Structure formats: structure tokens, C-alpha cells
Amino acid sequence: MPSSSRSAKDFFRPLAVGAPTPPTEIPARPSRAIHFFDPSNAKMAAKIPQMVGSVDVLLGNLEDAVKADNKEAAREGLVKIAQETDFGPTQLWTRINALDSPWVLDDLTTLVPAIGHKLDVIMVPKVQGAEDIHYVDRLLAQLEAKAGLEKPILVHAILETARGVANVEEICGASPRMQGLSLGPADLAADRRMKTTRVGGGHPGYLVRQDPDGSGEEAINGARTTYQQDLWHYTIARMVDACAMHGIYPYYGPFGDIADVVACEDQFRNAFLLGCVGTWSLHPKQIAIANRVFSPSVEDVTHARRVVAAMGDGTGAVMLDGKMEDDASLKQCLVMVELAEELAAIDPDLKKQYDAITLPGEDA
Numbered sequence: 001m002p003s004s005s006r007s008a009k010d011f012f013r014p015l016a017v018g019a020p021t022p023p024t025e026i027p028a029r030p031s032r033a034i035h036f037f038d039p040s041n042a043k044m045a046a047k048i049p050q051m052v053g054s055v056d057v058l059l060g061n062l063e064d065a066v067k068a069d070n071k072e073a074a075r076e077g078l079v080k081i082a083q084e085t086d087f088g089p090t091q092l093w094t095r096i097n098a099l100d101s102p103w104v105l106d107d108l109t110t111l112v113p114a115i116g117h118k119l120d121v122i123m124v125p126k127v128q129g130a131e132d133i134h135y136v137d138r139l140l141a142q143l144e145a146k147a148g149l150e151k152p153i154l155v156h157a158i159l160e161t162a163r164g165v166a167n168v169e170e171i172c173g174a175s176p177r178m179q180g181l182s183l184g185p186a187d188l189a190a191d192r193r194m195k196t197t198r199v200g201g202g203h204p205g206y207l208v209r210q211d212p213d214g215s216g217e218e219a220i221n222g223a224r225t226t227y228q229q230d231l232w233h234y235t236i237a238r239m240v241d242a243c244a245m246h247g248i249y250p251y252y253g254p255f256g257d258i259a260d261v262v263a264c265e266d267q268f269r270n271a272f273l274l275g276c277v278g279t280w281s282l283h284p285k286q287i288a289i290a291n292r293v294f295s296p297s298v299e300d301v302t303h304a305r306r307v308v309a310a311m312g313d314g315t316g317a318v319m320l321d322g323k324m325e326d327d328a329s330l331k332q333c334l335v336m337v338e339l340a341e342e343l344a345a346i347d348p349d350l351k352k353q354y355d356a357i358t359l360p361g362e363d364a
């Protein structure tokens with residue numbers, strides 16, 4: 001049951017007369033990389049039409065990282081790009097300004113009538129609780145009705161305040177428009193008064209240390225292995241559970257150390273393994289990393305297909321390569337197989353790789 005003040009029978013009714021009916025299910029559209037661009041930055045904006053087809057989501061950012069003096073130019077720039085570009089299979093998203101900012105009302109009242117028919121998802125920053133989603137939900141319905149839109153615009157919330165994290169389940173269930181959540185590690189760190197100064201990623205001081213080999217000062221000061229820990233594990237795990245419970249999609253967020261492609265890939269992979277479907281890309285070079293990490297490897301798809309084949313009707317237990325497989329490992333393998341199929345449908349390179357897989361006993 002959605003955590004909404006609306007009754008179950010009203011939950012999927014439009015919130016304004018003439019607005020499109022909200023979805024009862026959120027489609028699983030590939031969104032491995034949500035690529036951010038500043039529509040007020042002429043150099044960046046000029047690159048966007050050429051990026052169509054090479055990235056799953058293009059997101060015109062209007063909030064943080066856009067200078068206050070450029071807020072209007074960013075909004076107008078996004079309208080122009082959206083009107084002039086055929087996005088084909090690539091989704092178009094935007095991140096509006098925060099609900100307590102002086103810009104957000106103009107963001108919504110400009111974008112929905114001008115390009116609402118092209119906008120797939122509106123990302124709302126600094127969401128604190130269901131009340132923020134209810135506000136956006138009603139306003140979007142009114143604007144959609146006025147603009148005569150036929151497809152409802154979906155809503156994505158950024159988890160970047162302590163209150164937002166505490167209310168994560170009610171945020172996910174606040175509206176049938178809810179498409180997903182992203183982690184906002186920079187604002188969240190500030191709001192929690194964490195002692196980091198980075199945009200996402202780890203910290204060398206957040207670690208565990210091997211016990212001393214013996215007792216006394218010499219042992220304590222001796223060589224002891226340390227392991228850096230993931231600062232974001234708890235929040236990502238909460239986000240994944242809340243999203244799964246509500247049938248919506250979790251994403252990692254930004255990785256600000258653009259030069260450190262290795263740690264970026266690790267952070268993305270941790271999120272992928274924990275259940276996230278995608279991440280943000282802040283710079284063109286992060287797109288390839290995200291696409292690689294959030295597409296199951298050929299080895300994983302091969303193994304998953306072998307388990308599916310070995311499990312026959314899907315019940316019972318079998319041994320494969322010395323390991324027990326049963327109904328539950330089959331379900332995990334089906335997650336991989338289905339994701340591979342969804343991605344192959346939009347990514348010809350991946351399709352070629354997955355199509356080339358042959359299982360033992362099959363003809364090559």
C-alpha cells in the first residue's frame with residue numbers, strides 16, 4: 001500500500017481534470033548513465049545533439065553547478081535544445097531547482113508547456129518527505145492538463161538530506177509518478193555534518209585496521225593491513241530496499257573526481273552489485289564507465305543462462321560447477337538475463353556480444 005494520504009482507490013486518479021492518468025507500473029527503461037549538462041554553457045550544449053544514442057539519459061541540469069546568474073539562460077537553453085533535438089531512444093530528463101528556491105516555479109511553469117511532451121523524468125533535489133512529492137505531483141498534473149499532455153511526466157527524487165533518508169520509504173510511495181531515487185552524497189554529507197569534502201566516493205580515513213600481531217607498543221605500531229570502507233553503503237542499501245519495495249529504480253549519484261576513473265568505476269560497481277540500475281555521469285568520460293559497469297558482463301550472462309537452462313521448470317536443486325543452484329539463485333540469474341535482454345534491445349554492441357554466447361551443448 002503506498003504511503004500516501006490518498007486512499008487506495010484514488011491513488012492512480014489524475015490530480016487535475018484533464019491530466020493524463022498516472023502509470024500503474026514504471027517501465028524498466030535502460031538508464032545506465034544519466035548524463036548531466038548545463039544548458040547555459042554554450043560549449044556543452046552544442047555537444048548534446050551529437051550525444052543522442054550514445055547515452056541512455058541526457059539530463060539538462062538547472063540546479064546546483066549552474067550559476068545563479070545563469071538560471072534563466074539554463075532554463076531557456078534546455079527548452080531550445082529539447083525543441084530542436086530528436087532524442088530517438090535517448091531519454092530526456094531535467095533536474096529542477098530546489099523547492100525552496102526562487103527559481104523552481106518558473107522552471108516547472110516554463111518547461112511543462114514548452115517541452116513537457118519530450119520530458120521523460122523530472123528530478124527533484126533535496127526531497128525531505130512525501131509532502132515535497134505531493135506538491136510537485138499536483139502542480140505537474142495542473143500543468144499537464146493545461147498543456148494537453150497525453151503522457152504523465154515521471155518524478156525522480158534525490159536523497160540528499162538526513163530527513164530525506166529517514167523518510168525514504170514514504171518518498172518512494174508518495175505518488176504513482178515516482179520513477180526512482182538517486183544518492184546525493186555531497187549535500188547529504190553536508191546535511192549530516194559528515195567530515196568529508198568530496199562529491200561522492202570514499203575517504204582514506206574511513207577504514208578498519210587489522211588487529212596487532214601480538215601485544216605491546218611494537219605490535220601496535222607494527223605493519224597492520226588497513227581496508228578503506230564504503231561511506232555510502234548504508235544509504236545506498238536503504239535506497240535500494242525502498243525502491244524495490246515500491247517498484248521504482250535506485251541510482252548511485254555523482255562521482256566528482258573526474259580524473260580518478262578507477263575509483264569511479266569501483267564506486268559505480270558497488271552500486272550495481274547492491275541493486276542500482278544506473279548512475280550519474282558528470283563528464284563525457286564517465287559515460288563509458290557507467291555503460292560498462294551497469295551492463296552485465298558476458299561471463300555473468302553466460303553463467304546466468306546456464307543456470308536457467310539447468311534449472312528446467314525452475315524448481316528443485318541442481319549442481320553446476322560444484323555449486324548448488326535452486327529456485328533462489330535462478331531468480332538472481334533471471335535478473336541478469338532480463339537486464340541483458342533490455343540492454344541488447346537498445347545497444348547493438350552489447351547485442352552482438354550477448355548473441356555470441358553459446359552454452360555447452362549448443363551449436364556456436
Ligand SMILES: CC(=O)SCCNC(=O)CCNC(=O)[C@H](O)C(C)(C)COP(=O)(O)OP(=O)(O)OC[C@H]1O[C@@H](n2cnc3c(N)ncnc32)[C@H](O)[C@@H]1OP(=O)(O)O
Nearest residue numbers: 036037038043044047061064065186199254258282283284
Ligand atoms: C553534487 C552535484 O550536484 S553533481 C551534479 C552537478 N554538476 C554537474 O552537472 C557538472 C557537470 N560537468 C561539468 O560542469 C564539467 O564536466 C566540469 C566542470 C566537471 C569539467 O568541465 P571542463 O573543465 O570543461 O572539462 P574538460 O576540459 O575535460 O572538458 C572536455 C570537453 O568536454 C566538454 N564537457 C565537459 N563536461 C561535459 C558535459 N557534462 N556534457 C557535455 N560536454 C561536456 C567540455 O565542454 C569540453 O569541450 P571542448 O573539448 O569542446 O572544449
Ligand SMILES: CC(=O)C(=O)O
Nearest residue numbers: 160184185186187253
Ligand atoms: C547529487 C547531489 O546533488 C549531491 O550530491 O548533492
Ligand SMILES: [Mg+2]
Nearest residue numbers: 064160184187
Ligand atoms: Mg545536491
